[in-house]
Amino acid sequence: MYRILLLGIFIILSGCGSLDKQSILVNAGDTKEQVLNIMGPPDDRQFQGKNEAWQFCKTGAGFGYHDYRIFWFFDGKVTGVNTYKSTRPGVSCVTDIKPINWEDAPDVTLEIRKR
Template identity: 30%
Template structure:
């Protein structure tokens, strides 16, 4: 009986999905380093690198939709953040880890990088 309950508990916890704290993204600002961002947001669910731009993705599963945060770094500095949602309708009813619904971008290097320094 204990084995059955243990298996059911593990299955229940496994199905809870990903619960990253996307609300902390308001603390992010352009120019932050990857280390600064990771301190605030934790490790990304998925990352990718294209040319000189690195993408980090965070996600939070929900009952009817998953929430996502995409962060873009150029030369190790945060240059943009993008929030988006994927609903059950978008996935045609498919559920599971939000990692499989991440939208990887075709982000390109910026034409110009402006550095803002606080005095």
């Protein structure tokens, strides 16, 4: 019985921070395919022109919060990542996904060359 309890606690705690462990592998300039390979399918996708935002969520393993990551894309490439948490109790973290505020999107730097 003691071993089963320890195994259960280990499994619960091993899920903690998995968004941190995954999202640290994503870099600016990565493609959507690279993000899919690292993070899996997003829980939410929103578009505006060439801008796109993917949201991922994970329940904090019973610690009373939901953890979120927003990956920002411009023209199919990662331009930045934002995080937020929700402490509202709920069945699923998907219920607290926020609508994207496009003013929060990272600025896109364009290279200007003289001809």
